[in-house]
Amino acid sequence: MTEAVLRVAGISKRFGGLQALSDVGITILKGQVYGLIGPNGAGKTTFFNVITGLYEPDSGTFELAGKAYVPSAVHEVAKAGIARTFQNIRLFPDMTALENVMVGRHIRTSSGLMGAIFRTRKFVEEERAIAKRSQELLDYVGIGKYADYKARTLSYGDQRRLEIARALATDPQLIALDEPAAGMNSTEKVQLRELIDRIRKDNRTILLIEHDVKLVMGLCDRVTVLDYGKQIAEGTPADVQKNQKVIEAYLGTGGH
Numbered sequence: 389m390t391e392a393v394l395r396v397a398g399i400s401k402r403f404g405g406l407q408a409l410s411d412v413g414i415t416i417l418k419g420q421v422y423g424l425i426g427p428n429g430a431g432k433t434t435f436f437n438v439i440t441g442l443y444e445p446d447s448g449t450f451e452l453a454g455k456a457y458v459p460s461a462v463h464e465v466a467k468a469g470i471a472r473t474f475q476n477i478r479l480f481p482d483m484t485a486l487e488n489v490m491v492g493r494h495i496r497t498s499s500g501l502m503g504a505i506f507r508t509r510k511f512v513e514e515e516r517a518i519a520k521r522s523q524e525l526l527d528y529v530g531i532g533k534y535a536d537y538k539a540r541t542l543s544y545g546d547q548r549r550l551e552i553a554r555a556l557a558t559d560p561q562l563i564a565l566d567e568p569a570a571g572m573n574s575t576e577k578v579q580l581r582e583l584i585d586r587i588r589k590d591n592r593t594i595l596l597i598e599h600d601v602k603l604v605m606g607l608c609d610r611v612t613v614l615d616y617g618k619q620i621a622e623g624t625p626a627d628v629q630k631n632q633k634v635i636e637a638y639l640g641t642g643g644h
């Protein structure tokens with residue numbers, strides 16, 4: 389049986405009087421692209437923020453690659469093995485593309501601050517290896533030739549690729565992409581789809597929040613649909629598309 393990479397269950401989160409998530413759970417198997425969709429305000433971002441340590445849940449259990457983890461802080465979650473991108477791109481705009489990826493890689497290195505200050509041999513060697521690996525990742529996502537460009541000078545689509553390269557640099561168990569196609573034109577979306585497909589073929593596991601339902605349906609192995617914080621459907625894209633509750637939620641006849 390294929391192993392589960394992420395297994396979360398019973399996640400609830402309330403903001404004051406608003407129940408943003410009610411008993412939500414998903415299981416993502418290794419090598420899957422798993423989609424999370426739902427109308428505006430359904431709770432997708434909240435769910436993402438809970439599993440990546442940005443929001444503290446009111447309840448829930450969390451397991452990554454067979455080990456329980458506590459999503460108490462973003463850096464702890466990154467160390468445990470979940471790398472994420474953000475809806476609003478969060479790169480270091482005045483650092484080069486290569487440096488942005490190197491930052492991601494640093495959480496997997498060991499020489500630490502003292503090594504950096506005294507430029508120990510181990511540190512220098514480690515930096516060289518990090519730069520090499522980071523360049524490979526830029527090549528992998530298709531922006532290798534922009535390694536020395538400042539992040540802010542890259543096109544929107546290329547900045548999103550750079551974020552993905554930085555996420556990959558942490559060697560994550562799971563890559564969580566928050567609306568990667570937002571603001572992309574149709575050519576960029578096709579390229580994004582090819583890139584995500586390629587990442588999947590390399591046996592990586594991806595969780596995807598996306599507004600572009602067509603992209604999700606074409607790309608994902610499984611999909612969860614949220615509406616008003618509740619999981620109204622889970623299954624293959626074909627199953628979910630036929631689900632009456634999903635149709636109603638999207639057509640706005642479900643009480644919206």
Ligand SMILES: Nc1ncnc2c1ncn2[C@@H]1O[C@H](COP(=O)(O)OP(=O)(O)OP(=O)(O)O)[C@@H](O)[C@H]1O
Binds near residue numbers: 428429
């Ligand atoms: N930090 C917060 N404080 C209070 N309410 C919040 C907070 N974050 C989200 N909410 C509320 O929780 C509900 C779910 O929001 P969320 O952003 O998770 O939905 P979403 O599915 O990601 O929506 P969208 O597609 O519009 O991004 C909304 O009603 C929202 O107003």
